[in-house]
Amino acid sequence: MADFVVTITDQGRAFEAQQLIYGYGFEIQFYVLGAGGADPGNPTLALPLNLSVTSLPGQFFGPQPIDQSRLLNPTCCQFICIAQPGQAVGPISNLGLVATVLSVPAGSPVDAPVLGSTFLYAITNFPLRYKSASTRETFNVTIKT
Numbered sequence: 423m424a425d426f427v428v429t430i431t432d433q434g435r436a437f438e439a440q441q442l443i444y445g446y447g448f449e450i451q452f453y454v455l456g457a458g459g460a461d462p463g464n465p466t467l468a469l470p471l472n473l474s475v476t477s478l479p480g481q482f483f484g485p486q487p488i489d490q491s492r493l494l495n496p497t498c499c500q501f502i503c504i505a506q507p508g509q510a511v512g513p514i515s516n517l518g519l520v521a522t523v524l525s526v527p528a529g530s531p532v533d534a535p536v537l538g539s540t541f542l543y544a545i546t547n548f549p550l551r552y553k554s555a556s557t558r559e560t561f562n563v564t565i566k567t
Contacts (some may be wrong), residue, residue: 459516
């Protein structure tokens with residue numbers, strides 16, 4: 423089991439602002455894993471976050487449905503993401519949460535998101551770790567606000 427804190431991407435922050443103005447609705451439903459979050463010269467170090475990305479660097483797994491979500495307190499949510507045996511096998515060094523657009527009110531701007539579309543909401547980088555085909559790995563993910 424691993425505990426991670428993700429940071430909201432620029433795209434995620436933009437959707438939050440537009441949600442307040444236009445009433446868009448979205449929900450974090452998926453997670454993705456990649457191998458693009460560790461320093462290639464020293465894989466024991468995580469790279470600094472690039473919050474302007476719109477897809478997870480080095481993504482090789484997902485989007486996969488989140489297994490469980492819950493409120494830890496009124497302002498902090500947690501997502502439980504489980505990679506089963508045979509899934510996400512290999513080096514892993516970053517994780518992303520993906521949101522789905524669930525509602526777009528009538529009268530929204532011309533460039534409004536498409537209902538059912540997805541976007542990278544939050545990410546984290548961490549030192550390189552390996553997942554074998556026989557293991558099950560649980561990622562406990564909270565959002566840094």
